[in-house]
Amino acid sequence: MDVQAVLKLADELVFAKTGKHLEYLEEAILRGTIQGQKYSQIAEDFHLSEGHIRDVACELWKILSDVLEENVSKANVRYILERAKFYNFSTIGNDNLTINNVNICPQTPQSPQVTQQPQETSTQPHIDLGDAPEIFRFYDRTSQLTTLENWIICDRTRLIALLGISGIGKTTLSLRLIEQIKTHFDYIIYRSLRFSPTLNATLTNLLQIFPQQADIPQNIETQISQLLNYLRQYRCLIIIDDVQMLFCSGQLAGQYKTGYEDYQLFFKLIAEVNHNSCLFINSWEKPREIAKLEVNNNYVRTLVLGSLGLAAKEILKDRKLSDEEAWETLIDTYQGNPLWLELTASTIQDLFGGSVSDFLQCDAPILDESLQAQLDQQFQRLTQQELAVMIQLAKESEPVALPDILKILQLSVSNLVNAIRSLVIRLLVEVKEEGKTTFFSLNTVMKEYVKNRYMR
Ligand SMILES: Nc1ncnc2c1ncn2[C@@H]1O[C@H](COP(=O)(O)OP(=O)(O)O)[C@@H](O)[C@H]1O
Ligand SMILES: [Mg+2]
Secondary structure, three states, rough: OOOHHHHHHHHHHHHHHHHOOOOOHHHHHHHHHHHHOOOOHHHHHHHHHHHHHHHHHHHHHHHHHHHHOOOOOOOOHHHHHHHHHHOOOOOEEEOOOEEEEEEEOOOOOOOOOOOOOOOOOOOOOOEOOOOOOOOOOOOOOHHHHHHHHHHHHHHOOOOOEEEEEOOOOOHHHHHHHHHHHHHHHHHHEEOOOOOOOHHHHHHHHOOOOOOOOOOOOOOOOHHHHHHHHHHHHHOOOEEEHHHHHEEEEOOOOEEEOOOOOOHHHHHHHHHHHHHHOEEEEOOOOOOOOHHHHHHHHOOOOEEEEOOOOHHHHHHHHHOOOHHHHHHHHHHHHHOOOHHHHHHHHHHHHHHHOOOOHHHEEEEEEEEHHHHHHHHHHHHHHOOHHHHHHHHHHOOHHHOOOOOHHHHHOOOHHHHHHHHHHHHHHHHOOOEEEEEOEEEEEEHHHHHHHHHHHHHO
């Protein structure tokens, strides 16, 4: 392949879009990528951080995606540019380039409609956060923010599920993400499903946000198709929080309540139909269709949110707790869950004079009543079989494999497998692979909760 010719083509494309030629570093990243180099190698060559190279590359793929009307990434840029050069750019070197039958004139970079995709403008997006909570403090989550930004901006992912148990920080992270990426969007919308609105109510609410050309239809199909039109016409980020409210209690994870099944179709269409926007959902449980879709659809991704890690020390600092040397143990005990740590910090302040060491001297973990109430909401959803498995796991001092649980519980293999799978989807059970065996266990907080509520 003629690398120089491909670089020249890319430069012309970028110039046509932005009015600026490729910068030295951008060209180097493109050359390195085409020649199979990793970002880390390019970073080393230029004595720059890998993160910086990634950021510059991300912007470049985005511009090329816009111009070429397809998703350009590190993995496919070589192929796409080679193909573009071969098929679409026979006129290269002339004043006008033709890309996918759209005429681009390098001398008039402002001629905006080179693609059907909305232009990313520097104007303020329309932001409607509805009843989103205000975020006063935010610590870390740097790697998750980078991943999500890459998925949304570089990879143009259409449907993202952010999963995690209650209190781990899904709402906070998704709202913080807005700050980071808002300039890429025309519309940014946040809605919570905490009161379980029907799909009809949710769509009516969303459609009202856009400039109305006609009345909002009543029929779900027409509503979805109108929303998809907006998602094509504008680049939108729609965050739908508390999606777990759509699922049943007393049934295996991810089963829609009666009357809410049409959300399934909505999520599926968002993933499968071509548009320029992103639907970002937060949930305790992974919706079943997302698990199915992400197998074959590159536009669907899932991120499971875990411990806040050592950044949670900032929460303890805000609460003015003492004995800093013991904070790491406290964070580990409460699984780095910001809400659990906030609730526990209140107990430590109120009853232990702020001393973390004194608190840990007691038989930790102590579960504050409001922490138990948080877990009650999640446990109320379990089936009898799931609860039986949780009680058995709470009795075990070591992780156990499925056959060991089967020996003790009076369950058929199918029922046990379904119960465990469902508990894993609910993120209530920890899973560890060792050799060819999978082991299951409960973390210390779960164990204590199950013992308190179901075994005393
Ligand atoms: N990264 C963070 N930095 C500081 N506080 C956080 C962070 N993530 C979560 N919190 C705090 O933890 C609590 C629970 O967070 P939230 O986002 O509501 O969790 P979820 O939506 O997963 O239930 C909130 O009080 C929030 O302020
Ligand atoms: Mg939340």
